[in-house]
Amino acid sequence: KLVKIDRFFPSSKKCSKCGKIKKELELSERVYRCTCGNEMDRDRNAVINIREEARRMLAV
Numbered sequence: 001k002l003v004k005i006d007r008f009f010p011s012s013k014k015c016s017k018c019g020k021i022k023k024e025l026e027l028s029e030r031v032y033r034c035t036c037g038n039e040m041d042r043d044r045n046a047v048i049n050i051r052e053e054a055r056r057m058l059a060v
Contacts (some may be wrong), residue, residue, distance in 0.1 A: 001058070002047045003057055005041060005054060005057065009053055010049075011046040011047075011049040011050050012025060012032075012049075013025045014049050015038050015045070016040075016052070017037065017038040018036040018038065018047035020034060020035070020036065025042075029042060030042050032045040
């Protein structure tokens, strides 16, 4: 099933572990680091957030 999420959903700026959203995130920052200790590839973090948002939308 194809689910379209809002194009302004902060998938790259949101921590996939704790949910905290960074105010600023430079495109050159390829590793996502959060104060909760989460550290992973920026694109992997975004994919997890997109997947979880789609699941949330389907559950409604």
